[in-house]
Amino acid sequence: xxxxxxxxxxxxxxxxxxxxxxxxxxxxxxxxxxCIDILTQLSSVSAALRAVGMGLLDGHVRHCxxxxxxxxxxxxxxxxxxxxxxRLAGK
Amino acid sequence: xxxxxxxxxxxxxxxxxxxxxxxxxxxxxxxxxxCIDILTQLSSVSAALRAVGMGLLDGHVRHCxxxxxxxxxxxxxxxxxxxxxxRLAGK
Amino acid sequence: xxxxxxxxxxxxxxxxxxxxxxxxxxxxxxxxxxCIDILTQLSSVSAALRAVGMGLLDGHVRHCxxxxxxxxxxxxxxxxxxxxxxRLAGK
Amino acid sequence: xxxxxxxxxxxxxxxxxxxxxxxxxxxxxxxxxxCIDILTQLSSVSAALRAVGMGLLDGHVRHCxxxxxxxxxxxxxxxxxxxxxxRLAGK
Numbered sequence: 001x002x003x004x005x006x007x008x009x010x011x012x013x014x015x016x017x018x019x020x021x022x023x024x025x026x027x028x029x030x031x032x033x034x035c036i037d038i039l040t041q042l043s044s045v046s047a048a049l050r051a052v053g054m055g056l057l058d059g060h061v062r063h064c065x066x067x068x069x070x071x072x073x074x075x076x077x078x079x080x081x082x083x084x085x086x087r088l089a090g091k
Numbered sequence: 092x093x094x095x096x097x098x099x100x101x102x103x104x105x106x107x108x109x110x111x112x113x114x115x116x117x118x119x120x121x122x123x124x125x126c127i128d129i130l131t132q133l134s135s136v137s138a139a140l141r142a143v144g145m146g147l148l149d150g151h152v153r154h155c156x157x158x159x160x161x162x163x164x165x166x167x168x169x170x171x172x173x174x175x176x177x178r179l180a181g182k
Numbered sequence: 183x184x185x186x187x188x189x190x191x192x193x194x195x196x197x198x199x200x201x202x203x204x205x206x207x208x209x210x211x212x213x214x215x216x217c218i219d220i221l222t223q224l225s226s227v228s229a230a231l232r233a234v235g236m237g238l239l240d241g242h243v244r245h246c247x248x249x250x251x252x253x254x255x256x257x258x259x260x261x262x263x264x265x266x267x268x269r270l271a272g273k
Numbered sequence: 274x275x276x277x278x279x280x281x282x283x284x285x286x287x288x289x290x291x292x293x294x295x296x297x298x299x300x301x302x303x304x305x306x307x308c309i310d311i312l313t314q315l316s317s318v319s320a321a322l323r324a325v326g327m328g329l330l331d332g333h334v335r336h337c338x339x340x341x342x343x344x345x346x347x348x349x350x351x352x353x354x355x356x357x358x359x360r361l362a363g364k
Contacts, residue, residue, distance in 0.1 A: 001123075002123045002124070002125060002126055003126045004120065004126060005123065008120055008121070008123075011120050012117055012120055012121070015113055015116050015117045015120065016117065018113050019110055019113040019114060019117070022106055022109050022110040022113055022140075023110060025106050025143075026103055026106045026107065026110070029095065029099055029102050029103055029106065030099070030103070032092075032093045032096065032099075033093070034093060035093055035094045035095065035147050035148075035150065035151035035155060036151065036171055036172075036175050038147055039144055039147055039148060039151075039175045039178070039179065040175065040178065042140060042143065042144045042147070042179075043144070043175075043178040043179055045140060046137060046140050046141065046144070049113075049133060049136060049137055049140065050137065050271070052116075052133065053130055053133045053134070053137070054264070054267070054268060054271070056126050056129055056130055056133070057126075057130060057264070057267065058260075058264050059126065060126035060127065060130075061260050061263065061264065062257075062260050064126060065251075066251050066256055066260070069247075069248050069251045069252060069256075070251060070252065070254075072252075074248055074251075075244075078240075078243050078244055078248070080127055081127075081243065082236070082239070082240050082243065084127050084130045084131070084134075085236070085239065085267055085270075085271075086236060087130070087131065087134040088130065088133075088134060088267075088271055089232070089236070089267075089270055089271040141362070145355070145358070145359060145362070148355070148358065149351075149355050152351050152354065152355065153348075153351055156342075157342050157347055157351070160338075160339050160342045160343060160347075161342060161343065161345075163343075165339055165342075166335075169331075169334050169335050169339070172334065173327070173330070173331050173334065176327070176330065176358055176361075176362075177327060179358075179362055180323070180327070180358075180361055180362040183305075184305045184306070184307060184308055185308045186302065186308060187305065190302055190303070190305075193302050194299055194302055194303070197295055197298050197299045197302065198299065200295050201292055201295040201296060201299070204288055204291050204292045204295055204322075205292060207288050207325075208285055208288045208289065208292070211277065211281055211284050211285055211288065212281070212285070214274075214275045214278065214281075215275070216275060217275055217276045217277065217329050217330075217332065217333035217337060218333065218353055218354075218357050220329055221326055221329055221330060221333075221357045221360070221361065222357070222360065224322060224325065224326045224329070224361075225326070225357075225360040225361055227322060228319060228322055228323065228326070231295075231315060231318060231319055231322065232319065234298075234315065235312055235315045235316070235319070238308050238311055238312055238315070239308075239312060241308065242308035242309065242312075246308060262309055263309075266309050266312045266313070266316075269312070269313065269316040270312065270315075270316055
């Protein structure tokens with residue numbers, strides 16, 4: 001079982017919306033929309049994607065990491081988690 | 092003319108690739124891929140999106156902003172630019 | 183006990199170094215150093231600060247969170263942790 | 274002349290405040306303050322530092338870059354600017 005099992009539909013919906021927004025960006029390029037307006041839209045896609053990442057991370061900590069720790073072998077999970085946080089934090 | 096006129100095809104290609112990656116994320120959710128593997132992929136989509144943003148910003152400064160400044164009315168462009176940089180920098 | 187008990191000296195040293203770097207930034211302003219050179223230095227101070235944050239987070243997860251989970255009351259710790267990760271990730 | 278000439282005192286004040294906050298972080302470590310409270314404080318120092326960076330960038334664009342462009346040799350300034358933006362955006 002994965003950490004997001006209970007929310008698969010929610011994550012799918014959000015990613016589908018993001019996919020539509022990325023297509024919207026292509027359309028904006030196609031129609032030669034003003035650069036700054038595209039950048040504003042792009043920042044909002046980025047934020048939506050980051051929110052999905054935070055949601056997945058939340059489920060992962062609540063389920064996978066918690067379970068591993070409760071079973072006494074949390075160490076490598078924590079290692080892995082911190083690496084993922086570092087990547088999400090954009091470093 | 093917009094700042095990315097010369098590179099429309101390049102930006103379209105990159106956004107199409109990003110769109111494909113977002114669909115890939117949906118598939119990963121669907122197949123209940125391990126959370127951390129999805130997060131790794133999501134971080135790489137984020138980075139690709141940010142790179143498109145930086146590219147658009149570059150063209151915007153090189154063309155739109157430069158032109159406005161050369162014509163002596165750069166002030167509001169700079170204002171607008173700094174706001175866009177702030178949003179991209181994720182604040 | 184806090185998550186960074188074992189590494190207090192290490193964190194103190196790093197923060198003392200960061201303090202010195204911030205004083206260095208003041209000196210650069212004072213001497214009217216070229217803007218971009220100050221920005222480069224400032225980005226490296228930011229990165230050092232973020233690394234301290236990641237280190238504290240790591241210790242916190244390894245000790246405080248792990249302990250709370252092992253004792254069966256990890257839930258609010260996870261809540262609190264995710265909020266801290268969100269702030270560190272700059273949202 | 275540098276882009277922040279008119280605001281030297283303001284930047285000095287802000288950096289002095291940041292320096293004090295970094296010393297505050299050391300004190301928190303010393304007193305074994307709860308990890309999450311330190312992280313909250315650290316995030317606010319990061320935000321203050323980033324705001325100084327954005328302020329310097331703003332002055333740089335408004336003065337140095339604008340002047341270079343008006344004089345017809347803006348190209349390398351734009352190159353340099355985009356690299357600085359990329360570093361500030363944390364990539």
